[in-house]
Amino acid sequence: MGKSIDRLGEFGLIDSIRKYQYPSSRVVEGIGDDAAVLKLDARRYQLLTTDMLVEGVHFLRDASARQVGHKALACNISDIAAMGGLPTHAVISLGLPSGLPARYVSQLYEGMSALARKFDVSIVGGDTVRADTLVINIALLGEVEKKHLVLRRGACPGDVIFVTGPLGNTLHSGRHLTFLPRVKEARFLVENYKPSAMMDISDGLAGDLGHLLKASRVGAVIDEIRIPLNPGAGLNSALSGGEDFELLFTLPAARAHSLACSAAGKKGFSFIQVGVIIKGPARISLRDRQGVLKTISASGYKHF
Amino acid sequence: MGKSIDRLGEFGLIDSIRKYQYPSSRVVEGIGDDAAVLKLDARRYQLLTTDMLVEGVHFLRDASARQVGHKALACNISDIAAMGGLPTHAVISLGLPSGLPARYVSQLYEGMSALARKFDVSIVGGDTVRADTLVINIALLGEVEKKHLVLRRGACPGDVIFVTGPLGNTLHSGRHLTFLPRVKEARFLVENYKPSAMMDISDGLAGDLGHLLKASRVGAVIDEIRIPLNPGAGLNSALSGGEDFELLFTLPAARAHSLACSAAGKKGFSFIQVGVIIKGPARISLRDRQGVLKTISASGYKHF
Numbered sequence: 001m002g003k004s005i006d007r008l009g010e011f012g013l014i015d016s017i018r019k020y021q022y023p024s025s026r027v028v029e030g031i032g033d034d035a036a037v038l039k040l041d042a043r044r045y046q047l048l049t050t051d052m053l054v055e056g057v058h059f060l061r062d063a064s065a066r067q068v069g070h071k072a073l074a075c076n077i078s079d080i081a082a083m084g085g086l087p088t089h090a091v092i093s094l095g096l097p098s099g100l101p102a103r104y105v106s107q108l109y110e111g112m113s114a115l116a117r118k119f120d121v122s123i124v125g126g127d128t129v130r131a132d133t134l135v136i137n138i139a140l141l142g143e144v145e146k147k148h149l150v151l152r153r154g155a156c157p158g159d160v161i162f163v164t165g166p167l168g169n170t171l172h173s174g175r176h177l178t179f180l181p182r183v184k185e186a187r188f189l190v191e192n193y194k195p196s197a198m199m200d201i202s203d204g205l206a207g208d209l210g211h212l213l214k215a216s217r218v219g220a221v222i223d224e225i226r227i228p229l230n231p232g233a234g235l236n237s238a239l240s241g242g243e244d245f246e247l248l249f250t251l252p253a254a255r256a257h258s259l260a261c262s263a264a265g266k267k268g269f270s271f272i273q274v275g276v277i278i279k280g281p282a283r284i285s286l287r288d289r290q291g292v293l294k295t296i297s298a299s300g301y302k303h304f
Numbered sequence: 305m306g307k308s309i310d311r312l313g314e315f316g317l318i319d320s321i322r323k324y325q326y327p328s329s330r331v332v333e334g335i336g337d338d339a340a341v342l343k344l345d346a347r348r349y350q351l352l353t354t355d356m357l358v359e360g361v362h363f364l365r366d367a368s369a370r371q372v373g374h375k376a377l378a379c380n381i382s383d384i385a386a387m388g389g390l391p392t393h394a395v396i397s398l399g400l401p402s403g404l405p406a407r408y409v410s411q412l413y414e415g416m417s418a419l420a421r422k423f424d425v426s427i428v429g430g431d432t433v434r435a436d437t438l439v440i441n442i443a444l445l446g447e448v449e450k451k452h453l454v455l456r457r458g459a460c461p462g463d464v465i466f467v468t469g470p471l472g473n474t475l476h477s478g479r480h481l482t483f484l485p486r487v488k489e490a491r492f493l494v495e496n497y498k499p500s501a502m503m504d505i506s507d508g509l510a511g512d513l514g515h516l517l518k519a520s521r522v523g524a525v526i527d528e529i530r531i532p533l534n535p536g537a538g539l540n541s542a543l544s545g546g547e548d549f550e551l552l553f554t555l556p557a558a559r560a561h562s563l564a565c566s567a568a569g570k571k572g573f574s575f576i577q578v579g580v581i582i583k584g585p586a587r588i589s590l591r592d593r594q595g596v597l598k599t600i601s602a603s604g605y606k607h608f
Binding site: 024026027030031032033035036038041048049050051052053054057058088089091092093094095120122123124125126127129130132133135141 | 337358398
């Protein structure tokens with residue numbers, strides 16, 4: 001009988017599937033970052049990511065079809081942004097329940113294609129099948145200049161930890177259906193500040209910072225008072241609510257200072273320092289409002 | 305309320321989504337062939353395809369997890385073969401019901417990775433989410449030399465129509481869970497015989513020949529007596545049973561003659577002539593065992 005997937009969890013699953021990865025000379029980074037990185041040409045890497053959205057888990061039927069389509073593509077674009085890249089081509093699979101109005105499907109596509117146009121993504125194919133509940137899977141290609149690629153595993157002790165916007169209360173407020181992936185922010189950063197590590201926040205700040213620390217083999221101290229919160233969000237929601245889709249990144253101290261003094265705000269960007277990377281095991285210490293340090297769980301939002 | 309997707313059907317849906325395709329200078333072929341074709345370098349195109357499999361629709365829980373994993377990747381590899389190409393990199397999304405044994409998931413991956421190794425496919429990432437029923441989506445990249453690319457739309461009057469093996473009774477016999485995608489056959493053909501059109505047979509011979517005729521703007525006459533049948537298969541099952549995953553291709557008469565006289569059989573390949581392409585509307589005429597011609601429906605297997 002063994003373990004059920006509920007006990008193993010998503011990251012247990014990801015660890016257990018790494019062994020099935022088949023080596024290939026074109027693979028620069030495989031399973032475990034926001035997107036796979038493949039060799040493309042002398043100057044660029046190709047990026048490939050995929051995300052599955054299931055009705056009742058990632059959205060409810062009362063969300064508008066346009067929003068659901070928007071979210072399905074936006075999650076994928078966010079993964080490409082997290083590598084420092086630009087999205088290029090998408091294929092879309094739909095599992096559609098019998099009796100679903102054709103109008104609902106058109107509006108799904110309208111939501112996807114409006115966002116695709118905004119980010120120059122070409123929808124080049126897909127698959128449509130019957131399913132009991134609505135399922136949307138998108139696979140998205142992207143590109144990044146070799147010099148601009150950012151992984152999760154480059155954070156070093158002394159680096160400053162940033163996020164690109166307020167966190168928490170994203171599911172309740174509906175923001176998870178309408179967010180714009182942080183492509184412009186990511187490109188501004190890779191072109192001007194070369195982050196040492198970057199990823200998007202889909203599992204809460206604690207969960208995803210935990211992944212970044214594990215990949216980089218470092219620890220972190222974050223300040224409760226610095227964590228930016230969405231209206232209605234509490235600390236727990238920011239740490240482990242999930243689906244914020246802001247970027248989490250680290251910069252060496254000198255470049256962090258330079259970013260803080262830059263005109264990023266004039267471009268409408270917001271880069272908020274929330275803590276620092278330290279030597280040691282991949283643990284997060286939270287400095288509370290009284291200045292007391294406590295280790296927090298990096299488990300983040302649980303998919304199972 | 306408008307049409308439901310049941311009335312529109314899969315190909316109605318595909319037609320209706322073409323308008324959402326965003327133009328891009330890298331896209332050679334978008335929605336509507338077995339895989340999308342993108343520019344890669346001076347010599348090669350990149351191919352991208354995706355397929356979604358849903359429990360209860362494409363497989364039942366009593367199929368072994370290894371077989372289900374095998375099938376999920378095999379369908380995608382078949383799409384790449386149908387363009388004349390070789391598969392390279394895959395990303396795998398799993399929607400997993402709560403309580404599914406972790407062992408089932410390992411065996412799914414084992415089925416996929418055994419096939420991946422056989423065809424030099426590298427599994428480079430994916431997504432795992434919770435779902436009420438088991439859903440597997442794979443997106444697969446491939447490559448093809450520009451000179452070897454074959455589309456659905458190149459068939460000309462006078463071309464001979466071939467299939468690569470027996471058809472029908474695939475679901476009942478379980479063959480849809482164990483088939484090997486026809487990559488070797490496709491490569492042999494593109495390297496030696498340059499098919500004028502090619503695709504894989506997933507919706508029955510009538511259904512998929514119908515798509516090929518529509519794309520090529522030609523008609524066809526097929527001979528009942530020539531259609532190769534699997535054990536237990538009747539004509540209807542071959543014409544519209546679905547999930548055979550043999551290749552359907554066309555060759556100009558001279559090259560067809562040359563293929564018939566070749567040593568293909570010694571390589572274990574079987575290329576069976578089933579009819580000819582004719583001028584006229586995209587209709588299939590079936591010559592029955594009495595030599596009587598009748599027009600048959602090209603609707604094939606219905607997904608909705």
